[in-house]
Amino acid sequence: MKIALKFKHSVLVLSLFFVATLSAQTNSKFKVVLDAGHGAHDIGATYHGFVEKNINLAIVLKLGKILEADPSVQVIYTRNDDTFVDLVERANIANRADANFFVSIHCNANKNTEPYGSETFVMGLSKSASSLAIAKKENAVITLEDNYKSKYAGYDPNSPESLISATLAQEEYLDQSIELASRIQDGLENKLNRKSRGVAQAPFMVLHKAFMPRVLIETGFISNKDEGAYLNSEEGQQNMAKTIADAIFRMKVEHFGGTMPVIDIKKYEKPIVKDSTPKIKEQTQVKDTSKEIKKTIELKPDAKTVDPNKVIFKVQLKASKTKIESKPESFNGLDKISFVLEKEYYKYMFGETNDYEVSKKQLAEARTKGFDSAFIVTFKNGIKISLNEALKK
Numbered sequence: 001m002k003i004a005l006k007f008k009h010s011v012l013v014l015s016l017f018f019v020a021t022l023s024a025q026t027n028s029k030f031k032v033v034l035d036a037g038h039g040a041h042d043i044g045a046t047y048h049g050f051v052e053k054n055i056n057l058a059i060v061l062k063l064g065k066i067l068e069a070d071p072s073v074q075v076i077y078t079r080n081d082d083t084f085v086d087l088v089e090r091a092n093i094a095n096r097a098d099a100n101f102f103v104s105i106h107c108n109a110n111k112n113t114e115p116y117g118s119e120t121f122v123m124g125l126s127k128s129a130s131s132l133a134i135a136k137k138e139n140a141v142i143t144l145e146d147n148y149k150s151k152y153a154g155y156d157p158n159s160p161e162s163l164i165s166a167t168l169a170q171e172e173y174l175d176q177s178i179e180l181a182s183r184i185q186d187g188l189e190n191k192l193n194r195k196s197r198g199v200a201q202a203p204f205m206v207l208h209k210a211f212m213p214r215v216l217i218e219t220g221f222i223s224n225k226d227e228g229a230y231l232n233s234e235e236g237q238q239n240m241a242k243t244i245a246d247a248i249f250r251m252k253v254e255h256f257g258g259t260m261p262v263i264d265i266k267k268y269e270k271p272i273v274k275d276s277t278p279k280i281k282e283q284t285q286v287k288d289t290s291k292e293i294k295k296t297i298e299l300k301p302d303a304k305t306v307d308p309n310k311v312i313f314k315v316q317l318k319a320s321k322t323k324i325e326s327k328p329e330s331f332n333g334l335d336k337i338s339f340v341l342e343k344e345y346y347k348y349m350f351g352e353t354n355d356y357e358v359s360k361k362q363l364a365e366a367r368t369k370g371f372d373s374a375f376i377v378t379f380k381n382g383i384k385i386s387l388n389e390a391l392k393k
């Protein structure tokens, strides 16, 4: 009797355990928080009859639909209709959900109606006046919120730089934020055939308050008639959504496993007019350099000068759950392949240098060899550190 009871008890414990495991599995979805900028009385920018808040929402809803088609993905919306949500609340929605990524969608605008192109921001310092101006404009929304002065304790919307000291503690998310941002811009430029203004850092309040890899996409300028019309069109929104979804899925597959869905991105037919846009910003610290460096591939690294005591830059080509032989044939002819094993993934890297500029050239070389989503990784004493940390050293 005693034995039978014990047995019954352990069956109960065991089945409880299974229930717990099962619910843990259903909760272990890959969570993406989509944030449609502005809403309700905060309309965002408006030009030529195009209204930013509506375009942001339309892109977000289309993007969410594509992501949700994958049952392993859970999408959480900061707003899915025309309502007003505080900036800090948008970030808190993502924090409470313990999201894997936070993606905020906006449209850019400029008094000069010529500039066009998309730009993706990650949180951080900006050396560029115009990046700061964009952050300032997007942050100014808080002045429409109730009690914003107490809620944002001393933050001055006119000097977004004041967010920086508080944000340095969050550097751990910067690598993946930059990687996601680079993939988005890469997709918008190379898959969708739209003009890319690259990746930049700027102090956005909504990014500052969210604790996970996070980006803010300025999908294009609605002040530019052509681009505004594209962003305002069903087709344009669908293609922006597809391209951003493609980048998010690539990050998911790379870092969290799973398979890549097929996303058919329809190339924008009008060719991009290269360099015709007036420059409204200087180079920023982490601008995606893929465009510039594609032109200068001839540089080969000087491997023998690598100092193991200094920061080492390598180019990550791909990650794989199974081991790949580190020979040139397996890597489209690239040699000097090394790898690290991280969380069940073999991460394969090309090149090794103490010089960031050389590494950028190696990145360009990797991309010309077909590794479109390659990126730079940095090590100090054999330990991976963030690119930002490395550049400070």
Ligand SMILES: [Zn+2]
Residues within 6 Å of the ligand: 037, 038, 044, 045, 052, 106, 107, 138
């Ligand atoms: Zn905006």
